[in-house]
Amino acid sequence: MTEDKTRGATIFDVARLAGVSHQTVSRVLNNLPNVRPATRQRVEQAIAQLRYVPSQAARALVTRRSRMLGLIVMGAPGQAPASTALHFNEAARDARYAVIQASMARADPAEVRAAAELLVQQSVEAVVVIAQQRAALDALAGLELGVPLVAIASEDRGIAARVGSDQFGGARAAVEHLIALGHTRVRHVAGPPDSMDAAERLRGWFQTIADRGLPASEPIIGDWSPASGHAAAAVIAADPQASAVFVANDLMALGLMHGLRERGIAVPGDVSVVGFDDLAETAYFDPPLTTVRQDFAVLGRNALTTALAVLGDEEAVVPTPAPTVLVERESTAARVGSPVE
Amino acid sequence: MTEDKTRGATIFDVARLAGVSHQTVSRVLNNLPNVRPATRQRVEQAIAQLRYVPSQAARALVTRRSRMLGLIVMGAPGQAPASTALHFNEAARDARYAVIQASMARADPAEVRAAAELLVQQSVEAVVVIAQQRAALDALAGLELGVPLVAIASEDRGIAARVGSDQFGGARAAVEHLIALGHTRVRHVAGPPDSMDAAERLRGWFQTIADRGLPASEPIIGDWSPASGHAAAAVIAADPQASAVFVANDLMALGLMHGLRERGIAVPGDVSVVGFDDLAETAYFDPPLTTVRQDFAVLGRNALTTALAVLGDEEAVVPTPAPTVLVERESTAARVGSPVE
DNA sequence: GAGTCGTGACCAGGGATGATG
């Protein structure tokens, strides 16, 4: 009955029970040498018996290492950020780091600031941010929060350490696939202008078209939502030359195909469509969607590796962007009358 | 040049600059009375000037309150858990609590244990778990980790504090909607047996059918994936009596509709389909899916409220389950030859 | 003198007590 229910055991309790000094317990905890095996075992038994858990807070106080990382995630809980966060989280736990996550639906500067302050107050060793919107990153970059900052983003807005996914290459692969099928007028439904990923995908589309000497066309601006893809269908329908569309994400592609179907335009018979993201359900769209898949596992792990490198003063080796790969399904086909096929 | 770049200022630095004792600074920080306005202002200015941020680690050490909550999220980063986690996170931040999030793709007992230990080591005040699988909850319940445990789940597996969503009511509403349309044989595509949510939805389906005196049928067991819904289409097609299906989630509903279409079965002409979750894209399925929406914002906030109540020793008032509501779209219609319509 | 172990200071704050005006 000497047990106290609320307060856990301390290192001194363990020391007393094992008949050693608290310092010896500390040695055992940290796997330091110069402890007799018999002593070590006595200590370990006392630890188990008391269900002793060392206080990370106390340790952090003196070592100045909290073993905590801050993660700021902005935007609606879509597949991409959630998946990246998950893998970052798992990688961190493998490295025995805890992650304080600050999620927010909107990328409001005031909220970002509040979240960042909460993180540094909890003395995280570094802050990692998964950002889509340019302004969100800028809000953080101008904050000077006293700890290293790592961004998972497609542009480096004055933030030194950054990791990303190969958005550009993915877009390029998508457009090249369409061109290889004989399409000469490949239109683009882009994401919102403030999105860095959208910008990269648009750049990949434009560059590829330019490289092939094909005529450019005006991108159609969406907002990632199925509704905006649906609206884009009207523009495509009004452009009889357009036989292929590269859409900046799967959700808009879904809306677009829906809108085309309503207008009696067949996919891929009349118009080929390529998406981006490879959501779990895209294989069951009508038709199954050809799309670009990102490797969020690599992205998340890269972010952790970079954060650890920055902390360890090993000059942050910028990892190569996480790869993207085209997944061919049934929403693309050779252009009718094209020499291909 | 007295500034040190790595180490932040301490309470003593602030005290010295303001010409007071560290205790007075502490009073200002905690908004305690008995500080002259002039003194308070001097201190506040010193704080601003030194960019002083109080160390939460040091504070936690003496107050035994870390202002940190642990959140364990298991399962693939689907919409539901991610959305719940987001709202919990925002609610916690509003209450000035930080959230250490431990996400894991699989609900492996060993991983759960490791995550929980990491959390208590970081001295979180309570652990909240978002669990789908029964076994995952059990693994945690048998752990005795020394801090309060709150579960966001559909069954209480020996865990005192629990909040949930009204899965049962949602399923009920879905089936009643189908019955009102004249359907007499409503089949069910269920989630995996180890899922508590799946069990509740199945229970709602079964109960409603039984209450109406309609004949029961064997539920078709899926695994949440579009592929399993696709497979279920074969069973439905082989059952000419079945004119309606309540599917336990939207992804399986998508696969099911795809499979039905392949077999020349029209939705909703021949078979009506209702899903569950209301993913963003369901409105653009073909046809737009009638489904059940959960309120994750309420769910997340309820979880925080409960956690705070448990911490405050206010006996945990079990909040009413977060509501679910049927969203009618175009995948359901009156049964042909039914007196309704 | 090398391997074991213990002693005291210290990290950055909060709380009780007492001193000062």
Next chain:
DNA sequence: GCATCATCCCTGGTCACGACT
């Protein structure tokens, strides 16, 4: 006699040093 402030000790660990074998 009350508002205001300073002086200790306390939290739970780590680290530098010294003292035994």
